[in-house]
Amino acid sequence: MPSLRILIVDDEKKVRNTLRNLIKLHYHKADVIGEAEDVNSAADAIREHEPDLILLDIKMPGGTGFDLLKQYNPIPFKVIFITAFNDFAVQAFRFSAIDYLLKPVIPDELVNALQRVEQEIDKENLMLRYNVLMENLKRDNKKIVLNSADSMQIVLINDIIRCEADRNYTRIYIHNKNNILISKNLKEFDEMLSPSGFLRVHHSHLVNPDYIEKLDKKDGGTLIMKDSTGVPVSTRKYSDILAWFNKI
Template identity: 30%
Template sequence: MSQLTAILVDDEISNLKGLEKKLNTFFPEIEIAGMFQSPEDAINAINATQFDVLFLDIQMPRIDGFELLTRLKHINFQIIFVTAYSDYAIEAFKQSAVDYILKPIDNDDLKVAVQKALANISSEKEKQSSSKLLDLLSDTVKKNKVIVPTSKGISFIPEEEVMHLEGYEGYTKIHLTNKSMLTSSYNLGKFEKALGSKFFKCHKSHIINLEHVRHFENEGYIVLDNDYRVPISKTNKKAFLNLFK
């Protein structure tokens, strides 16, 4: 796993040191970017630092944990509240905390909370990666190329060589005019958002290149080049036929 960073905020130094020790023991991949007893210092540091997880005490002098969050410019990190008072739980989750740990910290409770945070971070990074890919797909399609991420790398296929895209168990099979096929780990939906007007989704699992359409069969199939038959759903028949009026 790539290095992750955390900030710890608690007005008692013994609590900070104890949490730091537990994190170093159970999650060595998490680097402690800062530990703060003063909520004012914590606010300044958080606003100036990019990090992944905030471990935040609730009851602190002058500024409690909830008010601290309202003074931040952005909250683009996971929040785990650590406190001695269980009656703060409901309000904690209203603040979009990933979890809530009572003091003294139980090792298992800490592990569960951190694993939740790490899962959220991983999911968010995957979304960002997918978003970047979609942007790349869109830009490349404008240049008459379709990007196909595969297990071996990335293929750049001219639109006219893509005859049919088929969704299969979360993957996408790209059928080419030379009768070869590429398999991508990205689902059909990701390609659908990026493909241009030459392509038509005729079925929940099938997208065809309209330039390769040769025949429409009333029983529910579209015939492409090389007599390749693709099913078309009843709900998409009318939209498909209107394309040729």
């Protein structure tokens, strides 16, 4: 599955097509999620797609690549400048671009630049996890990092309503947020969350007891959660759920 989401910004359609084809042929871990031909359309595409990386031309109609970057503080994505002009290189580095490539782009140089971007993102993700770990060691209100195909999110464990198995994945339902599909199985989340009181009520369901509203005893037992969803209780787990209710 591609992990690096790329937006190509260049006023020449031929250049955009070349970059897209080079990435498709030589770097399967990346996905071109959009294209733009000038500063205004690039800003719109950034809002729509939230890219990890922009391959950014410098000279474009209506403004430069630097004009685009000046709209962001901090810059929420990585940048590789694509340019035919050597004299722009120094200024590009002043904007903390991880790299720049000269036109025409050489495939090996593009691959090396993309690899450097991924390594830098991996380091940042590791630091994010480390910071969450340190906070969890100090606080009662613990957090978890949920790494999906589209994003990494820090979520309070107390905000997780329930987890539901979806084949080899797990869908996480969060209070007042959209659900998230994570590429870990439910057993892994059971091991992580059961110390925080989560209950495995079914082979496909793990629930946060703080969000249980009632137990419907019909048809073998169904938990009604505070978000109005129903979660089936397996025959094997039914007595455990009754015991939990009796403790309250």
